[in-house]
Amino acid sequence: MEGGVMAKSIEIQGIAGTSRILVGEPLRNMGAWLPAGKRIMLTDSNVRRYYPSVFDPEAVIEVGSGEKVKDLETMRFIFERLVELEADRSSFLVGLGGGVVCDLTGFTASIYMRGIPFGLVPTTLLAQVDAGVGGKNGVNFAGYKNMIGTFTQPEFVLCDPQFLKTLPPGEIACGLAEIIKHAAIEDRELFSFLEDQVPAVLRLDPPVMENLVYRSLSIKAAIVGGDEREKGERRKLNFGHTLGHALEKVTGLSHGEAVSLGMVLAVDLSVKKGILQDSEGDRLKSLLQRFGLPVRLSFSVDRVTAALKLDKKREGEKLHFVFLKGIGSCEVKEIGLEELVRMVSEIIG
């Protein structure tokens, strides 16, 4: 607690334990959530440069920054450092950084000495509303994203809004794409709030951002709580991502930009299938545009469909595709890969 303001708390009941998510909790209060024993922090070089004073130099593991470090080589480096630091099963690992650090921390902690406890302090908007929460972790392998990893819940996720201040605008846009996704699939009222608050969001107004992070996380936590292993309900969170991942791979767009276009395509497909009214789809496109996210589709269909075919989410010849039924409501339907490819080709032309 700081200045009389209580952090908002959300719980996820995972198969192997409970994860507590604290929104609006300042980092300086982290000690209250840490057990006794050795504490080791994992971060990336960028975050450490921005926030040097939050790390104890004796117990920090620093990796490089960016998606390129999310691999087995970096895992090996982290394990070596953990051994050097004499980390044992009573040690606690804290990942402080963006989604890459969160994914590396969760994966490392879940397998080092058959599992040590860990917590996350996500420092990007994307990691606060998405990557840091839900228990998925992992690294990229053989050109595929998140090919190797586990489902393991962190003991806590501490979202401190102070970290958002140093984020470049592109990183903010990535997080906004996920917040818009959460609102679009599940919460019409949050969507309207976003429409009303565009200027406040763009200037990162703290109470508005805290509210957005909390409401967005509540949606993700409720979905994950009911389906930790992504056998049903959790698939909804892939809205915009099936095609978004393929676009990210072949266009060089950032994750947020690719997800934005993935949502636009999913909306067009939903209208084409007669599931969604045009006007509802236009609301989504307009909101994305107001936040500076791309909505115009112009890319090579062949390259995107080739990437789609390679996507790991492909389940045999059928995919679970998330269609929008209206703002705040979606439906996961099985669709044949060939049918999806044909429909995408018809839309892009």
Ligand SMILES: NC(=O)c1ccc[n+]([C@@H]2O[C@H](COP(=O)([O-])OP(=O)(O)OC[C@H]3O[C@@H](n4cnc5c(N)ncnc54)[C@H](O)[C@@H]3O)[C@@H](O)[C@H]2O)c1
């Ligand atoms: N596990 C999941 O459920 C899940 C969900 C979504 C995304 N992800 C993963 O998350 C990753 C993307 O996350 P990301 O966008 O946070 O990327 P990231 O971790 O690479 O961070 C983006 C950049 O911002 C820098 N940065 C981080 N915090 C900062 C701060 N406060 N101020 C200034 N710069 C800062 C980082 O050093 C990096 O350069 C991907 O690997 C993706 O697969 C995982």
